Amino acid sequence: MAKIWCTSMIAKPTRLVLNGLKKKGFEVYLVGGCVRDLILDRTPKDFDILTSAELREVLNTFQRCEIVGRRFPICHVHIDDTIVEVSSFTTTMRKFKRNSYNVVRRPPACSDTDFIRWKNCLGRDFTINGLTFDPFAKIVYDYLGGLEDIRRAKVRCVIPASACFVEDCVLATRILRGLRIAGRLRFWFARETTHSIKELASSISRLDKGRILLEMNYMLAYGSAEASLRLLWKFGLLEILLPIQVVLFVLDSLVVSSYLTLFGCLNQVLSNEPSLAPRTVP
Structure with missing residues (x-):
């Protein structure tokens, strides 16, 4: 306690x-x-x-x-x-x-x-x-x-990660939620969780589009847009969620830099939270 x-x-x-x-x-x-x-x-x-x-x-x-x-x-x-x-x-x-x-x-x-x-x-x-x-x-x-x-600034599933993300289709949103939390807090994923996200990333395409839009709005709305986009790119989810933007990223590295700079500025405008560095827990 x-x-x-x-x-x-x-x-x-x-x-x-x-x-x-x-x-x-x-x-x-x-x-x-x-x-x-x-x-x-x-x-x-x-x-x-x-x-x-x-x-x-x-x-x-x-x-x-x-x-x-x-x-x-x-x-x-x-x-x-x-x-x-x-x-x-x-x-x-x-x-x-x-x-x-x-x-x-x-x-x-x-x-x-x-x-x-x-x-x-x-x-x-x-x-x-x-x-x-x-x-x-x-x-x-x-x-x-x-x-x-x-x-330890770590995101870890309560149950085995492979089951956490595939219990049913709706719970696959946990992948997006986990990325949003990690991006917002600047936390990293436990090894098992990282592996399962990479293995099951394609399941995101089966989610309801309205749910995906909701999760994406959450990612971009609370001062963690840049970090969230970097994580989506790392785990291969941008090509599923933002396919047009991914094509631009591949064709021109300057586009990547411009996008991330834009969202970095957006973060500063929207975020009124203290330092993103993890705090010591008493």
């Missing part, structure tokens, strides 16, 4: 939802990439909440709230113009049972709550996204070595 002392970067709508559920007596945590960003002293783009409350109980706690999703339903809590996503322990258990790679035995002296937190982390994509933060006790729970991977 580790501690996050500064919680001022948690957005006000998220704090209102956290406090509302806590006052009702429910356990409540922040999970996923927002915890990683808080550890790195970065302002998270969004926040995901995990709670012991059932979704119906979340629905009854807030005036403007709805349950969305069929396969793995969550709650959308509307605070002013912001939507805060809340998932339940129950939903996490259902997702866990559908993943054959998450068949584990309950460790000795492990409480029910600790086991549920652990299983939620096992359902994540990368270890650095598999952290659970109690914002009231200010404790980070790490069951997957995510803190060590943050220290």
